[in-house]
Amino acid sequence: MTEKLPLPKKVTVCEVAPRDGFQAISTWIPTDEKIKIIRRLAQTGISSLEIASFVHPRAIPQMKDADKVVSTVIESLGGIDIRALVPNLKGAERAVDAGVMKLKTMLSATDSHSLSNANATSKDAQQKLTPIFDFAAKKNVTVMGSISVAFGCPFEGKVPVERLIEIISRYDAMGVKEISLADTTGMAHPKQVYESLAILQKEFPEMVYSMHFHNTRGMALANTLAALQRGVTRYDSAISGLGGCPYAPGASGNVATEDVVHMLEEMNIKTGINERNLLDASREISEMLQIKGDSYLLVAGPTSTLHEEKITKQKKVEQ
Template sequence: MNELKQLIIPSKVEICEVAPRDGFQAETEWIPTETKLRIIKELASTGVKSMEITSFVHPKAIPQLKDAEEVVRKSQALKGIKFRALVPNVKGAERAIDAGITKLKLMLSATDAHSLSNANSTSEEAQNKLEPIIEVAAKRGVKVGGSISVAFGCPYEGNVPLSRLVAILDRYTKMGIDEVSLADTTGMANPVQVYNLLGNLKEQFPAMTFSMHLHNTRGMALANAVAALQQGVIHFDSSIAGLGGCPYAPGASGNIATEDLVHSFHEMGMETGIDLNSAINIAKGVKETLGHDGGSYMLQAGPCSELHIKPASQEKLG
């Protein structure tokens, strides 16, 4: 008898909660600072070990995050969790470090069109501007991670050539960056593309740690996550209740919902360290607070373990 073949995937993954940054920045109505802090505290209680807590952009660019310093300072009492913040420039990096952030995430787009919309400069120009941030972080003893937005497809330019990503990663490597987040900013990726692209990139950059930042715009985020797992990726971003979206990417919807990703990984036998029931309850609370969710299957159907009462037997008709 032939042995049953099994999908080979990691036994343990690490999820970074990004709702306090990616989720909140997409909200047009002001979220009071105390409400943000309450949600952050609740998220920390789920067991998540990593959180992108805010972004130190100019308040005029994203008014929702103008309270970045206060949010970071008042979250320092939360233990056992690594906080990171997105920074666009040296001033933002200095603000973040002064507030208590010990890990910075850089902003960079794969294409010129998205970069011009997001950072008012070409991709190459934007990457050149990252060097001073890395220098400041090194002097202050702060870790820096890179990112590549629209890595799997740009809403303005379409397909992103592998050569473009290789050039960006090569430059990141020379800058001393050893971990990079690959973002499917508008949900244009597909599982075959993700698997093949990661295979190529891991072969060319074996020392680089890749993480996945998947938006569920076209319903393929989970399938793309599984494709990444097959390439050995164990770091994923997600957002409670599926909140999120990019203000500079037309049609971008929220990230894959944290509760959905945790549920899926648990069903596949992987450890996340996150309590699923807590995540679902917090997602319900966030939806009630904000008045909506960004697309969450757990809020719609509940986990597979949530069984229903069997229907009463009925006599056959006729």
Template structure:
């Protein structure tokens, strides 16, 4: 395994598997609850330490996740893994906490256009509506993480000014939020931009923990992950077999594939605590169940360690 010490990057990262929420929500054909639970258990066995297991949205909005309560209740025995759920409102938060979720993730868009499309309100109005969710969670002893969708580029408005992100983060801090996921929802980010924006945000918000939620819509997710690593980010979201995509963002394809991200990090000498071989096997199984993948290099080419038999003439020379 190559160990490139000259690249100043963390030696250990934590990956959150988001396929049970972000991956499944993009699938129109019903995935039976038993199948979801089976996939969740197999993912948990790979050594992944964190999982976004579902979303407590209205069943009419995302029918695929209408079994959120049952999925959470029947996963409570997975005690070695941190389970979180996405919640859009107080009702969703209460449902999630009642089902056994110990960590909520909030939904918020960086731009008004995406927010109006996604939450039917401007970004500021949507952020105002988050306060009662945080109140409920605090009373119930449940942790809350923030998020900013389309943080690096909006399909309606283009590049998002850092000042816009800063004003959202300031508001989050006032609400008591100390960790925020920055999402490249439609894969519009580039590594130079990611490095620059993270540098500015880390300087202004040194108390905030940032995580990256990268989509591979234009093939730049891994390069963006490396740029984030160079800014000291150690928390990343990814989805098995590259599944996922935002239903409210035109042309948004899947997240970076978990198996690709793990493979890349391992090749760079970065510890993930995840068994890559097992994760590739789970990805193969998920692709078979779902019927497709969202773009996974591991499923296409396999890991670098998987060497091929030398040609006969080469063997004689050797």
């Protein structure tokens, strides 16, 4: 295996619950409630937020109020890097009109997933993204490229790294500087993540990578560590482990933000996020959405809290 890089001292955690989390909830979330949740998340110290998906309402009904939600809250989110997922030029125009200055494209690594998601092969779907880049250039808007099912596809199995190289080569030609590698169905394992990143970093040394891990098979935190060992500093996660892909059978939620932050902080890798505030927000949002929530911290609490509770109990005994 390639020699490990020094672990980063600081990383950026992007909260994706308002997009990836909300779209996986079939019950309608009122617009005011979405706005309240986004404002609550902003209080935790997050520095990056994927705020919405500007797709056609028939595709994802939960996102039909994206324009109103974003335009209402965006001015109050100063200092937070805001991005939105867009499938086409129309979505890009809506996002920019609402105030978003960073767009994220939609693209599948495999043809099978792409045909299910975008009704086109992966290569054809990528070429259809060209108008987004042309529009963004005129508006001075940043576009990051995403690759769904980047490590494993429920229809085709393991995705070879050569396929990722083909896709990133085309993104690179379009001027993309940041790539989101999404383990949409939680099929990746740490060795695969580490070795794939080593190859991609050698092939595209100037490209920045952002990791989007789902915890379907319980390997998201291990995969995060593998990416950290390759020096990656950008990670997506969702409060309470919300999320899932409507076009990927068996896909469950994202790795929970509170679990990622807790692991990083225990490793002395700074996130800028207030861990206790985040955990409180996770509980509040889970109650608001009437969901159980799926994170280790919601069950066990932070390691530091257990230590403090033990000291408090000991002092009471001594008194």
